[in-house]
Amino acid sequence: LAKTTQPISMDSYEGQEVNITCSHNNIATNDYITWYQQFPSQGPRFIIQGYKTKVTNEVASLFIPADRKSSTLSLPRVSLSDTAVYYCLVVPYSGNTPLVFGKGTRLSVIA
Amino acid sequence: DTAVSQTPKYLVTQMGNDKSIKCEQNLGHDTMYWYKQDSKKFLKIMFSYNNKELIINETVPNRFSPKSPDKAHLNLHINSLELGDSAVYFCASSRTGAGTGELFFGEGSRLTVL
Numbered sequence: 001l002a003k004t005t006q007p008i009s010m011d012s013y014e015g016q017e018v019n020i021t022c023s024h025n026n027i028a029t030n031d032y033i034t035w036y037q038q039f040p041s042q043g044p045r046f047i048i049q050g051y052k053t054k055v056t057n058e059v060a061s062l063f064i065p066a067d068r069k070s071s072t073l074s075l076p077r078v079s080l081s082d083t084a085v086y087y088c089l090v091v092p093y094s095g096n097t098p099l100v101f102g103k104g105t106r107l108s109v110i111a
Numbered sequence: 112d113t114a115v116s117q118t119p120k121y122l123v124t125q126m127g128n129d130k131s132i133k134c135e136q137n138l139g140h141d142t143m144y145w146y147k148q149d150s151k152k153f154l155k156i157m158f159s160y161n162n163k164e165l166i167i168n169e170t171v172p173n174r175f176s177p178k179s180p181d182k183a184h185l186n187l188h189i190n191s192l193e194l195g196d197s198a199v200y201f202c203a204s205s206r207t208g209a210g211t212g213e214l215f216f217g218e219g220s221r222l223t224v225l
Binding site (some may be wrong): 034038041042043046047049052085087098099100101104110 | 115144146152153154155156157168169201202213214215216217218219
């Protein structure tokens, strides 16, 4: 499984766009990049998944450069309720492989 | 309708006791998991079941025994509880198949061993 590296913590003011970058230098050809969000006292929640270029949904955008060795989760106009831990994972396209969570990035949104 | 539900949400017990945590999912998924999140917030896979069959056991002490009576349920029984077992235990489920990076987690069961 490809190892991921992301900042331990980030601070942001409300209304700003937040970009969290994740490095995965050893990503394999068939690996997908997946991001999860975990609020205090809750289980992780799937946010977005992508393979290359850009993926957007109602929660976030995921930017993946051509070499796929990194990815950036972009949260537009964050609010206090976006305060959470964000996990970047690399998921093999093989099914039934348990997700391996790293330390994640603790995002604190300040009023 | 809670997709993945765990009971109890909180559990406080003495060392040496035996306890169980139940998990049920109503998503029709074939694969279920137990994860442990310790005080340092590391989230680690413990077990994975597919169609009631154990497929992953990540070096968990044999005091931990998962049981899957059917595809919708995966219970965790812990014998002879130790202080180090104190953690939040999360149940999760997913579809079986390629590219399924989406797990649905329960709200967690916080176990405190005194």
